[in-house]
Each structure stands twice: as C-alpha cells, then as structure tokens.
Amino acid sequence: MEGIVNFSAGPSALPAPVVARIRDDLPDWNGxxxxxVELSHRAGPFMALASGLEAHxxxxxxxxxxxxxxxxxxxxxxxxxxVPLNLAGEGxxxxxxxxxxxxxxxxxxxxxxxxVHVAASSGADGxxxxxxxxxxxxxxxxxxxxxxxxxxxxxxxxxAEPESGGVPxxxxxxxNILSRPIDVARFGVVYAGAQKNMGVSGLTVVIVxxxxxxxxxxxxxTVIRYAAQAEADSMANTPCTFAWYxxxxxxxxxxxEGGLDAVAERNRRKAxxxxxxxxxxxxxxxxxxxxxxxRMNVSFELGDDALDPTFLAESERAGLVGLKGHxxxxxxxxxxxxxxxxxxxERLVAFLExxxxxxx
Amino acid sequence: MEGIVNFSAGPSALPAPVVARIRDDLPDWNGxxxxxVELSHRAGPFMALASGLEAHxxxxxxxxxxxxxxxxxxxxxxxxxxVPLNLAGEGxxxxxxxxxxxxxxxxxxxxxxxxVHVAASSGADGxxxxxxxxxxxxxxxxxxxxxxxxxxxxxxxxxAEPESGGVPxxxxxxxNILSRPIDVARFGVVYAGAQKNMGVSGLTVVIVxxxxxxxxxxxxxTVIRYAAQAEADSMANTPCTFAWYxxxxxxxxxxxEGGLDAVAERNRRKAxxxxxxxxxxxxxxxxxxxxxxxRMNVSFELGDDALDPTFLAESERAGLVGLKGHxxxxxxxxxxxxxxxxxxxERLVAFLExxxxxxx
Numbered sequence: 001m002e003g004i005v006n007f008s009a010g011p012s013a014l015p016a017p018v019v020a021r022i023r024d025d026l027p028d029w030n031g032x033x034x035x036x037v038e039l040s041h042r043a044g045p046f047m048a049l050a051s052g053l054e055a056h057x058x059x060x061x062x063x064x065x066x067x068x069x070x071x072x073x074x075x076x077x078x079x080x081x082x083v084p085l086n087l088a089g090e091g092x093x094x095x096x097x098x099x100x101x102x103x104x105x106x107x108x109x110x111x112x113x114x115x116v117h118v119a120a121s122s123g124a125d126g127x128x129x130x131x132x133x134x135x136x137x138x139x140x141x142x143x144x145x146x147x148x149x150x151x152x153x154x155x156x157x158x159x160a161e162p163e164s165g166g167v168p169x170x171x172x173x174x175x176n177i178l179s180r181p182i183d184v185a186r187f188g189v190v191y192a193g194a195q196k197n198m199g200v201s202g203l204t205v206v207i208v209x210x211x212x213x214x215x216x217x218x219x220x221x222t223v224i225r226y227a228a229q230a231e232a233d234s235m236a237n238t239p240c241t242f243a244w245y246x247x248x249x250x251x252x253x254x255x256x257e258g259g260l261d262a263v264a265e266r267n268r269r270k271a272x273x274x275x276x277x278x279x280x281x282x283x284x285x286x287x288x289x290x291x292x293x294x295r296m297n298v299s300f301e302l303g304d305d306a307l308d309p310t311f312l313a314e315s316e317r318a319g320l321v322g323l324k325g326h327x328x329x330x331x332x333x334x335x336x337x338x339x340x341x342x343x344x345x346e347r348l349v350a351f352l353e354x355x356x357x358x359x360x
Numbered sequence: 361m362e363g364i365v366n367f368s369a370g371p372s373a374l375p376a377p378v379v380a381r382i383r384d385d386l387p388d389w390n391g392x393x394x395x396x397v398e399l400s401h402r403a404g405p406f407m408a409l410a411s412g413l414e415a416h417x418x419x420x421x422x423x424x425x426x427x428x429x430x431x432x433x434x435x436x437x438x439x440x441x442x443v444p445l446n447l448a449g450e451g452x453x454x455x456x457x458x459x460x461x462x463x464x465x466x467x468x469x470x471x472x473x474x475x476v477h478v479a480a481s482s483g484a485d486g487x488x489x490x491x492x493x494x495x496x497x498x499x500x501x502x503x504x505x506x507x508x509x510x511x512x513x514x515x516x517x518x519x520a521e522p523e524s525g526g527v528p529x530x531x532x533x534x535x536n537i538l539s540r541p542i543d544v545a546r547f548g549v550v551y552a553g554a555q556k557n558m559g560v561s562g563l564t565v566v567i568v569x570x571x572x573x574x575x576x577x578x579x580x581x582t583v584i585r586y587a588a589q590a591e592a593d594s595m596a597n598t599p600c601t602f603a604w605y606x607x608x609x610x611x612x613x614x615x616x617e618g619g620l621d622a623v624a625e626r627n628r629r630k631a632x633x634x635x636x637x638x639x640x641x642x643x644x645x646x647x648x649x650x651x652x653x654x655r656m657n658v659s660f661e662l663g664d665d666a667l668d669p670t671f672l673a674e675s676e677r678a679g680l681v682g683l684k685g686h687x688x689x690x691x692x693x694x695x696x697x698x699x700x701x702x703x704x705x706e707r708l709v710a711f712l713e714x715x716x717x718x719x720x
Contacts, residue, residue, distance in 0.1 A: 217579075
C-alpha cells in the first residue's frame with residue numbers, strides 16, 4: 001500500500017518535510033546540544049526563533065505596521081472568550097454572523113461577557129450558505145463584527161472578507177489561515193489556532209490592530225490580555241515552545257512551495273477537483289451552496305447512510321484515514337488543508353469512483 | 361567533551377530516553393501511519409493516550425476519588441487568574457503566602473478578581489526562608505489558602521505541605537510536582553505547568569476537589585472553568601496533544617526509574633551533594649535558610665561578582681549550560697529537576713571545585 005493519507009479535520013496532517021525535519025532536529029537542535037523543547041524560552045536560540053517567527057508571519061501575510069502579532073495558547077475557543085473580554089470592555093453590543101457550529105459556540109461564549117447582536121444567521125437553512133452581506137444588520141455602535149471565516153463541520157467558507165460597515169472586523173481563521181493571501185489591514189482582529197494550517201495545537205495566533213489594545217474588561221486574565229502579551233512579546237507566560245518551533249518550520253515550507261499565492265492556487269485546484277468528482281457522481285452529494293463551499297473541508301454524503309460503515313472501512317483499508325464526518329452532522333468529510341498534497345486528493349477521487357462502481 | 365548537561369530552569373531537560381522515544385515515534389506513532397501531533401484529539405488512539413495519562417497520573421500521585429484531574433493550557437500564570445476566578449466566585453477574600461517572585465505574581469493577579477489577604481511574607485528578609493506556620497494569619501472565612509510549593513528564582517521550597525486551618529489549600533507545584541509523593545487529599549487544588557518535571561510547555565495539570573467545582577465567577581472563560589473541563593474530560597477545547605503525549609512518556613520513565621519514591625530519594629541526594637559542595641567552599645555561597653532550601657533549584661553566588669562572566673564562559677565550555685541565575689537576582693542557579701542525572705550533578709560539583717582551585 002502507498003502511504004497513509006490523513007484527512008483529519010484538526011489536529012491534522014503536517015507537511016511530510018516538516019515531520020522529517022522535527023525528527024532530524026532530535027536530540028540536538030541547531031547545535032545547542034538539546035532538543036528545542038528543552039531550552040528556556042528566554043535562551044538566545046529560542047528568542048531568535050521567536051522573533052524570526054513573528055517577522056516571517058508578518059512578511060507572509062503582509063501584516064501592516066498598524067497591527068501587532070501575539071502568540072497565545074488555548075486555541076480559538078479561548079479566543080471566543082478573549083475577543084469579547086478584550087474588545088467589548090464593559091460596553092457592547094458585540095455583533096456576530098452565524099454561519100455554523102463554531103459561530104454558534106463563539107456567540108454562546110460571548111453572551112457571557114456582553115450583549116450580543118446576531119447580524120445574520122444561516123441556521124434556518126441548515127447552514128448551507130453564507131447569508132448575503134446585504135441582509136446583515138450591523139448596529140453602527142457595536143464593539144466589533146465577528147465571523148468565522150471557515151466552518152469546518154459542514155464545510156462553509158467566506159469567499160472573500162466581508163465589508164464591516166466601519167466597525168472593527170474580527171475573524172476566526174483557525175481553519176483557513178495561510179490558505180490564501182488576506183488583506184489584514186481590513187481587520188480589527190484575526191485569530192487562528194495553529195493545528196490546521198500552521199502546525200500543531202498549543203499555539204493561537206492573534207493579529208490585532210494597535211488601537212484596539214486598550215479596551216479590555218478589567219477581569220481579563222493577563223495571559224489572554226492582548227495589550228499585556230504585545231508588551232511582553234508574547235512571553236507574559238511560558239509559551240508552548242514546540243508549537244512555535246513547528247510553526248516556524250511550516251512557514252519555511254510554504255516558502256519552499258512557492259509562497260502563499262502558489263499554495264492558494266493549489267488549494268483552489270484541490271477543492272475544485274474534489275467537488276467536481278462529487279457533483280459528477282450519482283452516489284455522493286454535497287449540500288452546500290456552491291459559492292459558499294469550503295476549500296478546506298469538503299463534506300459529502302452517500303445516497304444511502306447504510307453504506308457509511310462500508311465506505312469508512314474500505315477507505316481506511318485503502319490508506320485514506322480521517323474521513324468520518326463530525327459526530328454532530330454524520331456523513332463524510334475530507335479536510336484538505338495546505339499540507340494535503342494534490343496526490344492525496346487524486347487518491348481520494350480514484351477511491352470515490354471505484355467505490356461508486358462497486359456499490360453505487 | 362562529554363554530552364551537554366542542561367541546568368535550565370524551565371522549559372528544561374527531558375529524560376534522555378524520552379527524547380529518544382519521541383524521535384523513534386516519528387513519523388509513525390503506534391502504527392497509526394501519522395505522528396501523534398497529526399491525529400485528531402478525538403481519534404481512538406489519542407483518546408486512549410488521554411485516558412491512560414489521566415489514570416497513570418492518578419495512580420502515581422495516589423489522587424483520591426474525591427479529586428478530579430483536568431489538563432489545561434497556559435501554564436501556572438493562567439492559573440494565577442483561573443484559581444481566583446474558579447474558587448473565589450464573587451466573594452473572598454483569598455489568602456496567600458508570599459515566599460518569592462512567583463507568589464508575588466500570583467497575588468498581583470488575584471487582586472484583579474477578589475480581595476486578597478497575605479497570610480505571611482518573607483519578602484522583608486529577601487525571601488531567604490519560608491515564614492513559620494505559627495505566624496501565618498489565615499482568616500477562617502477565606503475562600504482558599506494559596507502557596508507556591510517551590511520558588512524557582514531564589515530556590516526556596518516547602519519541606520512539607522502546610523496546615524491550612526480548615527480552608528481549601530491551593531498549591532502551585534509547577535516546579536516540584538512529581539519530585540516526591542504528596543498527600544493530594546489535603547488539597548483543594550494542586551496545579552502545575554508541565555515544563556519542568558512533567559514534560560514540555562503547553563500542558564497545565566490541575567487537580568481539584570470535586571466540591572470546589574461549582575464556585576466559579578460568571579466571567580470565567582469556559583476553557584479555564586474547572587467544572588466545564590472536568591465535564592468534557594479536558595477536551596472543551598483542542599488540547600496541546602504533543603504535551604499530553606510527552607507527559608505520558610515522562611510518567612512511564614518515572615516508573616522505569618523505580619517510581620516516585622526512588623525519584624524523590626535521588627532528588628534528595630542530588631540536592632544534598634550540591635549544597636554540601638557549596639557550603640564547603642570559600643568561593644560559593646547559598647543565601648537560603650537550610651530548612652527552606654529547594655531540592656529543585658540550587659542558587660549560588662560567587663564571592664566576587666566580577667568572576668561571574670568567567671564562570672559562565674568556562675562552565676559552558678565544560679558542557680554545563682543554563683547556569684546563569686534569573687535576571688532579577690543575578691548569580692548562578694542550577695536547576696536539577698527529575699530528569700537531571702546524578703552524573704550531571706557530579707560533573708557540576710567537579711567543575712565548581714576545579715574553578716575554585718583556579719580562581720578562588
């Protein structure tokens with residue numbers, strides 16, 4: 001059998017050269033005589049890695065001078081609390097667009113800290129599309145407008161950054177950061193857990209516009225207070241040094257692959273290939289409105305649910321793992337983040353066709 | 361030159377067999393076809409690791425049924441906020457013993473959430489000792505009594521768990537957890553960042569008495585709410601899977617070394633050997649009252665500060681790294697956590713003696 005292809009939704013596959021490099025760097029990283037995780041975060045070699053990581057990410061995403069980058073822990077769900085705590089102060093309301101399960105979780109958490117206004121929701125149609133911008137109700141006095149750039153469960157993605165109508169725009173980009181260029185200047189805050197496109201769990205990137213640093217609620221814990229971490233170069237507490245290290249390797253790999261534009265083009269082609277195969281088949285279907293389909297998480301159903309266990313068993317035997325859909329939705333899901341090679345998608349398409357011939 | 365000996369205060373040296381195992385497990389962990397960090401935390405193999413880790417830690421520390429174990433992120437400094445948020449509710453006061461820089465930070469953070477009463481402080485004598493229990497003022501209505509079991513900067517450690525006088529006892533054991541057996545039943549909460557004695561940064565262990573789960577302030581973020589994480593088996597957010605994996609390897613290594621009692625005895629001998637060498641010399645001195653000396657972090661000063669750069673340069677050339685004291689205190693510090701072999705301490709003692717002969 002060829003190697004395993006890992007379609008896990010997150011934590012998810014790393015680029016093979018990154019895994020090889022992690023192995024090669026053990027037990028002696030960069031001539032330090034230790035592995036990277038055994039060094040103090042304040043030791044010279046790690047400080048160099050840290051500042052290199054910040055500079056590299058700033059260059060790759062063209063983060064303007066007006067924005068700070070901080071590296072935190074706790075993933076997007078820590079940010080579901082940190083965003084209202086940092087930005088809504090004791091005022092509000094905060095405004096949210098509801099396009100799926102992660103939006104709903106972000107909204108539920110925000111309601112604990114401030115008044116929340118839902119600008120628009122696609123919940124009524126089962127989260128099959130992004131509500132058109134024209135129908136959003138965004139109060140002009142709201143503290144910020146939050147959306148989830150890609151919903152991993154159903155596989156729904158904003159094709160472009162929405163207009164915020166003058167209020168700070170906040171995006172959870174956990175599942176599509178670094179999958180294509182973005183215009184950071186348009187955002188108040190961009191945040192993302194690293195475990196899909198930037199490495200491993202334990203690192204959350206927060207890019208925050210400088211003028212938003214001083215609005216925090218007094219009960220915001222110091223280690224998630226953006227101003228405190230910006231001031232401390234993200235070392236107000238001991239960082240998850242392994243996740244920072246892996247992120248630095250992932251950024252190098254993106255450069256080696258031709259940079260963000262090249263990776264974005266490959267992602268576009270991978271998703272197109274897979275949706276085309278699903279749309280062309282009589283057995284598989286994808287329920288998301290085409291313009292809102294995710295390039296990162298491609299969900300599909302088999303015409304007959306009773307076939308699901310057979311599909312999963314056979315795909316696993318073929319070396320295609322992690323295809324089971326999220327437990328809340330059922331069906332199948334192929335997560336095809338940056339690290340998924342074109343070849344992995346081709347193997348899945350070949351399997352889909354073969355399975356349909358035999359069971360369709 | 362023999363290998364490097366890493367005296368870093370944290371993140372710090374891992375046991376050599378653990379580093380070797382991490383390398384061997386790349387790129388295919390346990391026949392999954394992926395490295396452990398590429399698997400979903402909800403995938404079967406990782407869920408097995410997670411429940412094994414909880415069970416192993418429970419067995420090793422003899423955690424009673426009355427206590428839950430949760431695994432969080434953000435280190436002890438996240439807990440400096442999480443403890444008052446979870447335990448003081450909107451009441452208080454919280455009571456703290458001040459025995460060093462980490463105590464002071466915990467107190468400063470707690471003051472943001474509740475009234476704080478300082479039961480006793482050794483600040484006036486420069487944190488050279490633990491204030492005797494008899495002089496502590498613990499209000500009987502306080503929400504909890506907090507202390508830092510080991511202060512890494514000066515190197516001050518509680519020789520045994522103090523009496524709490526009937527209020528929930530809370531200890532930051534970040535720098536001495538698993539260095540010796542403890543009586544968990546005596547605690548309301550024990551917490552510890554993993555990056556000294558339990559592996560790598562990105563994991564914080566919190567052991568909490570079940571009846572304290574329901575006192576949280578309403579503004580406690582879900583991912584640091586003990587009750588929410590206990591309910592979710594510590595997966596209310598995506599955990600730092602690498603740190604959980606390394607912790608599981610460290611616990612196996614402790615078993616291989618003969619268990620907690622054997623490790624504790626070795627730690628006692630290592631510290632005794634080093635303090636004896638310091639006390640016997642005319643060049644080096646340790647300023648901590650003997651009964652309060654840390655077995656984990658041994659600080660020492662050279663009679664003449666001007667010798668410090670020479671000492672650091674020569675020790676580094678001898679393969680002894682990470683000996684520079686914390687920037688707030690100066691001098692030298694040897695951190696000799698569980699992973700430090702007796703041989704590492706012997707090499708340091710030999711170097712100390714040789715350096716003194718040449719420069720004393």
